[in-house]
């Protein structure tokens with residue numbers, strides 16, 4: 326797929342679940358995962374949010390938000406009450422019950438400054454063991470080029486079900502993250518799968534009604550987009 330091409334991608338259209346039936350899992354309830362899960366639920370999608378941190382999940386099930394982000398507590402509260410948002414420590418069950426799985430765990434810098442992918446690959450191993458049907462898997466973190474390929478290889482070591490691994494980086498500013506997700510300047514989707522392109526475009530459609538388009542590109546281009554955007558921002562605030 327050419328960079329920044331809008332796809333029509335209808336080859337698998339008939340086979341995929343209709344948008345309202347699509348269930349998603351968000352794995353990793355940090356800053357990015359919690360905002361994404363709450364915003365997707367607000368758009369009408371059933372979202373299962375999973376994290377291995379039992380204390381964090383217990384608090385979220387009580388509607389207690391571990392971070393301060395304007396508007397987030399209301400979104401979580403309303404969608405918990407509506408039954409569209411659930412929180413669990415059972416990551417495998419969240420994967421099994423979902424058509425689309427977003428990996429939003431941490432990627433802390435290692436000793437040499439490169440992103441430590443241990444959490445991402447741990448989730449990929451869990452997804453591989455839990456696969457029970459064709460799924461779309463999306464990496465949303467700040468990850469180096471080649472991460473989606475590594476995630477795909479890890480999942481395929483444990484499963485023969487088709488898996489479409491995509492990259493869709495998060496462009497969220499702390500303090501404005503809910504607004505950034507709901508009314509994004511841009512949504513980037515990196516995939517070589519028409520099935521995944523269609524599925525993700527449907528999921529993101531409610532967030533681009535104000536006219537901003539979804540930028541479709543190949544996986545590696547999407548992976549480098551976050552680094553390019555961060556570098557550009559750093560040069561703007563530099564001396």
Ligand SMILES: NC(=O)c1ccc[n+]([C@@H]2O[C@H](COP(=O)([O-])OP(=O)(O)OC[C@H]3O[C@@H](n4cnc5c(N)ncnc54)[C@H](O)[C@@H]3O)[C@@H](O)[C@H]2O)c1
Pocket residue numbers: 352353354355356357358375376377378381416429430431432444447448465466467468495496497498499
């Ligand atoms: N924080 C930001 O402003 C920001 C903005 C844009 C992009 N990003 C990127 O988004 C990604 C996520 O960042 P964050 O700040 O939300 O992360 P975070 O470190 O705050 O949270 C990660 C969460 O993942 C959970 N986790 C770890 N291993 C797990 C596993 N195996 N299964 C399930 N859950 C697991 C942890 O318990 C934790 O709650 C990173 O790649 C980051 O670089 C962050």
